[in-house]
Amino acid sequence: MLIAGVSGLYHDAAAALVRDGRIIAAAQEELFSRKKHDARFPKQALQYCLSQAGEDEALDAIVFYEDPVLNLDRVMQNAFHIAPEGGDVWNATLTSALGKKAAIGSELRSFVSSDDKVFFCKHHLSHAASAFFPSPFNEAALVVADGVGEWATTSLGHGNGAEIRLDREISYPHSLGLMYSAFTEFCGLKVNSGEYKLMGLAPYGRPVLAQKFLDELIDVKTDGSFQLNLDYFAFNKLKNSFAPQLANLVSCQPIPLGGQLKLRHMDIAASIQAVIEDIMLRLARTALETSGSRNLCLSGGLALNCVSNGHIRRKLENLDGLWIQPAAGDAGGALGAALAHYYSENPERQAQSNDSQSGSFLGPRYSKAQIQHALEDQNLVYRSLPEDEQHKDVVSALAKGQIVARFTSRTEFGPRALGNRSILADPRVQDAQKHVNLRIKFRESWRPFAVAILAESLQDVFELEDESPYMLVVSHVKEELRRPLDWDTFRNTDADMQALLKQPASFVPGVTHVDHSARIQTVDKSRNPAFHRILSEFEAQTGCPMLINTSFNVRGEPLVNSPENAIACFLNTGLDVLWIEDFVVLKEEQPQDLQNLVGKTEFELD
Numbered sequence: 001m002l003i004a005g006v007s008g009l010y011h012d013a014a015a016a017l018v019r020d021g022r023i024i025a026a027a028q029e030e031l032f033s034r035k036k037h038d039a040r041f042p043k044q045a046l047q048y049c050l051s052q053a054g055e056d057e058a059l060d061a062i063v064f065y066e067d068p069v070l071n072l073d074r075v076m077q078n079a080f081h082i083a084p085e086g087g088d089v090w091n092a093t094l095t096s097a098l099g100k101k102a103a104i105g106s107e108l109r110s111f112v113s114s115d116d117k118v119f120f121c122k123h124h125l126s127h128a129a130s131a132f133f134p135s136p137f138n139e140a141a142l143v144v145a146d147g148v149g150e151w152a153t154t155s156l157g158h159g160n161g162a163e164i165r166l167d168r169e170i171s172y173p174h175s176l177g178l179m180y181s182a183f184t185e186f187c188g189l190k191v192n193s194g195e196y197k198l199m200g201l202a203p204y205g206r207p208v209l210a211q212k213f214l215d216e217l218i219d220v221k222t223d224g225s226f227q228l229n230l231d232y233f234a235f236n237k238l239k240n241s242f243a244p245q246l247a248n249l250v251s252c253q254p255i256p257l258g259g260q261l262k263l264r265h266m267d268i269a270a271s272i273q274a275v276i277e278d279i280m281l282r283l284a285r286t287a288l289e290t291s292g293s294r295n296l297c298l299s300g301g302l303a304l305n306c307v308s309n310g311h312i313r314r315k316l317e318n319l320d321g322l323w324i325q326p327a328a329g330d331a332g333g334a335l336g337a338a339l340a341h342y343y344s345e346n347p348e349r350q351a352q353s354n355d356s357q358s359g360s361f362l363g364p365r366y367s368k369a370q371i372q373h374a375l376e377d378q379n380l381v382y383r384s385l386p387e388d389e390q391h392k393d394v395v396s397a398l399a400k401g402q403i404v405a406r407f408t409s410r411t412e413f414g415p416r417a418l419g420n421r422s423i424l425a426d427p428r429v430q431d432a433q434k435h436v437n438l439r440i441k442f443r444e445s446w447r448p449f450a451v452a453i454l455a456e457s458l459q460d461v462f463e464l465e466d467e468s469p470y471m472l473v474v475s476h477v478k479e480e481l482r483r484p485l486d487w488d489t490f491r492n493t494d495a496d497m498q499a500l501l502k503q504p505a506s507f508v509p510g511v512t513h514v515d516h517s518a519r520i521q522t523v524d525k526s527r528n529p530a531f532h533r534i535l536s537e538f539e540a541q542t543g544c545p546m547l548i549n550t551s552f553n554v555r556g557e558p559l560v561n562s563p564e565n566a567i568a569c570f571l572n573t574g575l576d577v578l579w580i581e582d583f584v585v586l587k588e589e590q591p592q593d594l595q596n597l598v599g600k601t602e603f604e605l606d
């Protein structure tokens with residue numbers, strides 16, 4: 001039985017393909033269109049997924065990740081509710097919701113042979129299915145938390161075998177995702193992409209406003225259920241995401257997009273992060289208690305808050321296993337919709353011990369001939385070395401402080417690069433973080449990088465005890481390996497971040513945040529043998545079992561997908577080495593005109 005899942009038309013459009021319950025392919029539209037967070041119907045992603053089926057195979061079903069009728073119902077009711085202010089909403093509804101969503105049926109219909117093969121899955125069921133069905137659990141408690149789907153913003157439930165039951169729900173406009181986005185915008189960051197930055201900013205601040213938020217902004221019950229005080233928000237009026245009163249509450253004015261961040265904004269980031277962690281922990285605890293399970297699956301955009309995930313991992317009593325869908329945002333809904341439909345008709349399911357997400361390497365792969373053609377097309381000088389020599393040469397470049405882009409096999413599904421489309425660097429180098437941020441990613445110098453570590457070395461360095469193969473959990477460097485930071489200059493200068501960044505927080509400063517935390521990817525031999533080999537070689541040469549791992553792209557661009565994308569990124573940035581399948585391309589060996597391209601392209605701000 002061949003089923004395609006589709007998400008989109010809000011943000012992060014994606015497609016997935018499932019055969020007899022097995023995940024065959026999944027990819028976001030942005031990979032192909034090169035438009036970050038592309039929300040348009042994912043035609044190219046769907047075509048890619050279908051290319052992974054056999055030539056004579058036809059789709060038995062195509063499933064959209066939400067119910068457009070329920071979604072429209074919410075938008076319409078919201079417009080009634082805020083009348084007479086709702087005029088703008090009506091217009092927006094008529095042009096976007098009616099215009100686009102009502103047309104979704106005919107888009108889907110064009111990929112199957114009859115109307116009765118087109119299905120719709122509820123938004124939070126799509127999310128829940130994306131986490132539970134690929135997980136290694138035969139039964140688990142489920143928490144879904146995001147901005148909004150049709151009506152639900154938070155759902156709790158239980159997955160058992162092939163069945164998912166969502167039995168608790170919090171509805172729009174009470175939404176953790178929309179609350180977090182309001183603070184994202186308040187701090188001058190872009191909604192729907194700046195949320196990661198707000199999370200990264202939090203360790204620079206102190207959660208001094210957390211209690212005030214709990215008193216005034218959001219009413220939280222012991223079981224994690226909550227209600228927003230809507231006086232402080234405006235997302236339901238299609239204006240700013242926050243209301244002017246929010247500035248009074250935090251005693252500080254909002255800053256424009258990309259504006260200068262001050263200590264107060266960092267305190268705001270730390271405070272809202274603390275509130276999110278508290279609520280997510282309560283929700284997770286309630287989900288375990290009501291389901292009687294000791295396993296937990298997380299999905300929805302909030303499940304990409306790796307700091308909150310780490311908090312749950314550390315604090316939740318009676319938790320045996322935690323599994324988070326790597327594409328936890330709406331892109332993963334495509335996968336969940338397909339899986340939910342499959343298991344609604346096939347009630348037999350046996351979980352795989354290592355999960356069935358295949359390391360999330362579910363996107364396109366390119367042949368050696370295609371790559372060689374792309375290299376020659378750009379007149380690049382490249383080396384084709386035996387495998388052992390490639391590893392030795394490239395890893396010794398890393399050990400000398402050079403920055404390497406690795407391109408191999410299938411593209412990752414989800415926002416994190418896990419070794420197949422990754423930029424790698426030596427985490428022991430003090431200014432590696434600044435260097436990669438400024439010269440390669442062209443982004444803010446203070447943003448932290450994730451660490452990829454050999455799974456077998458995890459507990460030598462970090463406090464985390466379980467694997468984290470999808471880079472979705474933040475933990476701390478072990479106490480004895482931490483180096484204290486002097487915060488005085490930072491605070492006396494109203495947040496001169498460089499004052500902190502020039503101090504090493506551990507022996508791997510490139511991946512240790514200012515609160516001694518790190519976003520961790522554990523790399524094991526069975527899921528990711530190629531990356532495991534690189535890390536092992538790096539350890540053999542340096543004694544360090546870790547590398548900085550950040551996505552192979554520049555600020556504001558989607559992850560590189562094709563060899564052509566990879567070459568363009570290599571030539572436009574300060575990358576030293578491009579290691580693309582079996583070919584090694586050194587910047588210093590390129591003709592001068594190609595070397596002169598570095599930094600010439602202007603990139604859109606994210």
Ligand SMILES: [Fe+2]
Pocket residue numbers: 123127146147148149300301329330
């Ligand atoms: Fe969602």
